[in-house]
Amino acid sequence: MKNRFERRKKLYKKTSEKSQILEKRNVTLKQIRKSKKDRNLLKRRIEMISESNKDEEYLTVPPDMIVKDLASENIDLIKKSLKHMKFTISQNPESFYDFQKFDIINTLLVLIDSENLEVKLEIALILLHVSSGTYKLKQTILDFGSHLVSFLNSKDFKLQEISLIIFANLSGECLNFRNQLVENGILEILIGLLEPNISFDLCCSSAFAISNFLKGEDPPFRQIVELNIFEKLDNFFQIEKESEIHYHALWILSYLTSVDEYFNIIIDSNLMDKILLFLKSNLIDLRIPAIRIIANFLYSPDTKYYDYIINENLERALFIFTNIIGVLNAKEDKLIKEICWLCSAIFNSKEEQILKIIDIFEKKCQTNILEQLSKIVINAHYDLKKEAAIALMNAWEWDSVFINFINNYKNLTDLLLGLFSLLNSSDPDIAHMIMDFLELLLNCFPKLAVLVENCDGISMLEKLRNHPNKSLFQRADEIIDEFFGENYDPEFSDEEY
Template sequence: MKNRFERRKKLYKKTSEKSQILEKRNVTLKQIRKSKKDRNLLKRRIEMISESSKGEEYLTVPPDMIAKDLASDNIDLIKKALRHMKFTISQNPESFYDFQKFDIIKTLLILIDSEDLEVKLEIALILLHVSSGTYKLKQTILDFGSYLVSFLNSKDSKLQEISLIIVANLSGDCLNFRNSLVENGILEILIALLEPNISFDLCCSSAFAISNLLKGEDPPLSQIVELNIFDKLDIFFQIEKESEIHYHALWILSYLTSVDEYFKVIIDSNLMDKILLFFKSTLIDLRIPAIRIIVNFLYSSDTKYYDYIINENLERTLFIFTGIIDVLNAKEDKLIKEICWLCSAIFNSHEEQILEIIELFEKKCETNILEQLSKIIINAHYDLKREAAIALMNAWEWDSVFIHFISCYKNLKNFLLGFFSLLNSSDPDIAHMIMDFIELLLNCFPKLAVLVENCDGISMLEKLRNHPNKSLFQRADDIIDEFFSENYDPEFGDEEY
């Protein structure tokens, strides 16, 4: 029993750096955040590229011929070669590698110093296509960082906007590039462009770039805060119609709330009240970062921020709880996953608090929140089952909560089938968590051993005996020996279930 609680504490209890389970999601979260932003800006990219290509038909020209024309002294020939190169890379960004064979980076770095705006625009569009490619492809154009910073100071708004998107694409994945941009004063330029009344498109693209600059390890949070980012964000939230600017503002705040020190300024400036409004937005892409911000508050090392969300104001708490129920009833997978993370954070508390939360859901929302999460275990696909299971195990950190749930639950067999299916997880921590559940179940309800067997619990544990992970097969072995040894009687069971 001691080992079980030590493992569960390691997995689920919050720490000053955030819980271990959130750290393990970092890679997944980065992919989700990046895909959302790229999709939001895809239409604009296509429009920009199409506009610059109107009135001219393009054929695929061999890279060696394009490289030869780019090295000429004829400016018209150079422009035509750049347009052909842009067309080729727009069809397949990976084709940029073919141009590298002809020292194309050196040639472009020479041409980019041209005073001709059209040349700069064409090179910027080439870089745009390359920057939207793979991580490896992005690495090929990092030398253009200082030029991108100078483009942001250009009087041409189109060149500025293209450069902003390139900066956003590169800085999200390439940390050395991001740090170099920060050293060259990129943050000051981006903050200056956050003026929706001057140019809404440039403002959105700048906010997009800032949100990507704040991703990854050791982001420049303090520098961006010193430039009064919160005042800028407050202006964005005064815009009534939901738009892309709110989307990027919310993601910026989600990164800023990854540390505790900015929670107070968000509360004191009433930003949190505005953030909560997006928790029930009709647009899924706005709800997701709003949920992430709330989760960050709940996982704060200072419990007063948990209390601010859950205990301080009943109206605020019920607003969040009813939003949770709305999502679970709507069965929108992307949001359900986020709501499971939110429930995990809500249940990351002491026993009395969790019991009060469950009671509040029942009295004010007429819903048993644990049963709602258990339906996900029964009906959903693996990713959602996993997140719902983590949320439930956080609530069941306290045996009294677990015993009450199992005693009253009416569909236990299907629930166990869904829960045990997670033993097939490739993540050893998840498999350990399910074995925690089996131990907890059989320690509290010995008579349910027969039901565990009937729900394939024993057979799945036996499969783990062949697992290459030593801790997993040893753990499975121990459970079988403890609960299903020669003293185990399959006739001794509670047939009610």
């Protein structure tokens, strides 16, 4: 049973990591939790840099008429037509497909070379709105890459900033486009714009673009590190007032720490101490990437980084633990999922280490951390329930931790109901995890079989017998046969336990 449980533990960590910034899955919520925040940030950025339409009323003009007018030699008519097109696409980016029917790409590629700055700005704003659309829509404007790069060298800050946000929006998903830009030296340009004293807005937009360049498969970590990104980030943290630049800096670090190659740079430069301070930020959006950076250290295969975070400095560990409890007690839903993942990383350790951590939580923080996680399993919605269960299972891998908890926990019925509800999960790994928990429970406490039945454990397993996933229904069969087969006696009650 222990070997099976060891094997399943790897799946728990894998399942949790899939839902993090490491992008283990395709473009879904599990690909990157930052995406929603990115969209909100992009929306605000567009609102700030787009010209207001309040002073002049634009009508929705048919695409064919707009494209026809764009072929005119009258520069005023071209500007007006571009404004009409911008207005239409700002209302619905998907309307760009209607313009494609009239060869709009080639028309814009000709106009974008115009010497007229206003024409360039209008086209850039059109591309900005298109870049905020779906992956398929983004693909339609990749041919403008070289022009957008040239805009970065413009003396017009607004044109530069629009281009940066377009790059940020495209590079996170269009990986071939990103890789081509990297080969052509765009990272040097982006790093060069990380100067908040020259233009804070340009600096923020460039950092935003860099963070998105570090998404996806085979990100350009080495290239960005060779350009002294850590020195730039350290300078950002010298800025006392929390701001958008800290948000992007933390996200860049969260991506760079998805591999442990650069951990020593962070340690040697004392960046971690600055990162930890954001755990108590009033801005949730700053706390989330800080949590993930810490979790990345804890998940490293090299245990010296775990020791650096947890064991080398009790004050540092207590600071982290106190902030964990603060989030759980404040019931900040947006952060609880992140904190559960951090707990999973903290429990990614040896038996004596986990016992030590539980003891610190109880004596120094006056909290039973396993009971706190159990409350989430009992009361929270699916996403939080799942993450809390994964954290518990990482701790319960060790029999001494598990047995001690079950012997002392007073709300076992509700906990079982919460855990068994996860057997309905669409993720087979989660259902397997709960069945492994059930096997562990009944091996350690066979008299609890009746309680399992009373909590609908058997009926949930029976449903899995009809599951299309072969490994799930076979596993359900094994547990039913082993613990609820011919030798199962309901009179052998859990009350005797």
